[in-house]
Amino acid sequence: MNDALDLRDSGLNKMHASDYSGAIEDFTKAIGTDDPETDEEAVLKSICLLHRSTCNLMLNKVGDAFEDASYAVYMFKIRRPKFKLSDQFESSDPLITTYLLAEKTKAEIYQLIRDLKSSIQSYTIYGILSKSDPTSLMDGVYAKLGFPKIEGNDPELEIFTKIYSSLSTEKQILLVLSDIITVFQEEVSPSFIEKVRSQGCYVFLFGITYLFIDCPVVLQACLCILRNMAELGISEIFDGLIVLRNIIEHYQTNNEMMGALLLLLKLAPDSAVQQFEIEDFVRPIMKMLTLKLTPEEYDAAFYLLFRSIKIPYNYKAASELKLIDAIIAIATKSSIVLLSKLLCNDELCVESQIKGAIPFCIAVIKKVSDVSLITTSLICIAKILLLDIPDNKRFYAQIITSIIPIVVKNSKPPGIVSNAFACLTICVDGASDAIKESKAVRAASVILSLYSHDIEIAKNIVSFFYAASLCGLADEINANPAALNTILSVVTEFIAEKDVAVKGIATAIYCNHPMKIKLATIGLKTYKDSPVLISAVASIQDELRSSLK
Numbered sequence: 001m002n003d004a005l006d007l008r009d010s011g012l013n014k015m016h017a018s019d020y021s022g023a024i025e026d027f028t029k030a031i032g033t034d035d036p037e038t039d040e041e042a043v044l045k046s047i048c049l050l051h052r053s054t055c056n057l058m059l060n061k062v063g064d065a066f067e068d069a070s071y072a073v074y075m076f077k078i079r080r081p082k083f084k085l086s087d088q089f090e091s092s093d094p095l096i097t098t099y100l101l102a103e104k105t106k107a108e109i110y111q112l113i114r115d116l117k118s119s120i121q122s123y124t125i126y127g128i129l130s131k132s133d134p135t136s137l138m139d140g141v142y143a144k145l146g147f148p149k150i151e152g153n154d155p156e157l158e159i160f161t162k163i164y165s166s167l168s169t170e171k172q173i174l175l176v177l178s179d180i181i182t183v184f185q186e187e188v189s190p191s192f193i194e195k196v197r198s199q200g201c202y203v204f205l206f207g208i209t210y211l212f213i214d215c216p217v218v219l220q221a222c223l224c225i226l227r228n229m230a231e232l233g234i235s236e237i238f239d240g241l242i243v244l245r246n247i248i249e250h251y252q253t254n255n256e257m258m259g260a261l262l263l264l265l266k267l268a269p270d271s272a273v274q275q276f277e278i279e280d281f282v283r284p285i286m287k288m289l290t291l292k293l294t295p296e297e298y299d300a301a302f303y304l305l306f307r308s309i310k311i312p313y314n315y316k317a318a319s320e321l322k323l324i325d326a327i328i329a330i331a332t333k334s335s336i337v338l339l340s341k342l343l344c345n346d347e348l349c350v351e352s353q354i355k356g357a358i359p360f361c362i363a364v365i366k367k368v369s370d371v372s373l374i375t376t377s378l379i380c381i382a383k384i385l386l387l388d389i390p391d392n393k394r395f396y397a398q399i400i401t402s403i404i405p406i407v408v409k410n411s412k413p414p415g416i417v418s419n420a421f422a423c424l425t426i427c428v429d430g431a432s433d434a435i436k437e438s439k440a441v442r443a444a445s446v447i448l449s450l451y452s453h454d455i456e457i458a459k460n461i462v463s464f465f466y467a468a469s470l471c472g473l474a475d476e477i478n479a480n481p482a483a484l485n486t487i488l489s490v491v492t493e494f495i496a497e498k499d500v501a502v503k504g505i506a507t508a509i510y511c512n513h514p515m516k517i518k519l520a521t522i523g524l525k526t527y528k529d530s531p532v533l534i535s536a537v538a539s540i541q542d543e544l545r546s547s548l549k
Contacts, residue, residue, distance in 0.1 A: 005030075011051060011052075032045070050069065053065040076099040135165055148199055213250055262300040283321065309341065309342070324351055327360075336380065343384065362399065365377045365402065379419050382422045397433070407420040417451065424464050432473055436473075466532075469506070478512075506536035509540055
């Protein structure tokens, strides 16, 4: 024992003289290899271990320093095998002193290597053993977690300051998080919201997710609170995208966790969504569509992809991860909107047609009453048809017979009318029987009379009539006398609009209108280079010559 004391003193002298390697040798000899047989021996060995730990830290031997501190804890446990932190104990027990110092050393080393959860746990044990508040020692840990310093003693923010002393166990932090959830589920005042924002209270939740990344129930509670904050307009929570990305990385196959995360991310402002990188967010969100989510969560995923996908940059990922398949299999409002964006890419447009996008969109317009959904579905159909894929023609009759009842029923929303006739115009050639069966010409005549003064919509309807007249449906048009009268009224009002004027006049010519010669003459004076008009006039060339004699 005396030899060990001498070695301890020698080691201390060398340590104070910065001879750390020499001090380690002396402390090692004093510690020996045998377990202590008495409390006094355990205290001496523990003190030497803690000194050796300090020397190892000075030599940047962090692993050795941690082993020494842990061995000092072991010294206590072999002498007090039945000890529990919940027990009453005498602070004067010298082994308690070495034990608490060992835990403090471990806490500092954990902090050094950024194992912050373990650091907090060791500091907490130190606080119990020393019968003091350890939070004052944890400023470094809080700083690494990014925790804000709450100014003053505001009772409204006490629910957040409790976090400081509740981080050592899942049970403790869940109790605090539960209280916070309760507060946010009740009506909160604007002043409270501003305090939470200005004091940065939301940052506590980022730190908690870091510490408890392996505890799903804690993370779910944090996501719930963050969503409540976002719904109250605290958009600063999305400054922590890296934290949310970490959750995705750990729980990408967890249905409940990813569902909760999607509902939170849906609330992100555009400035945050614009920061979504393909590998960090866009691709993982695409993969989430294979999980078992709720309809609301699926819609959130599609909505986020609509806002974050950059065409054409992300189309390869969309194709690789079968995004079109997911859209068609999981029909939501946002999935239709996303499809309309993806169709801006020709490759995805062809893929969509092959995978059944046209029947899918037809089913949507038949099923829903939402004007925006019907409009978007019609836009999707038109985009696919405009690509002129050879196989498109097999859908023409189905498109016509499906769209006519929809546009008749929804003749007031301009978006539906305009896009419906854009689709119908393309489908006329090759589906004249469907045009007749659906009474499309009569419907178009009535609807044109409603929009005869709206150039953008009238243009599409006149184009439909022109296409019909080209495809041998002049008799259908003539069977509705009001049709040509309305067409010519539109031409008269918008004679300066070339597309409307030449197609309207050409339609009148093909339908053998009594004023076809006069209309052809007027048209050629204004638009003599129009291929549409030249072709129509060629069909009545002999009559035109006779009228000029």
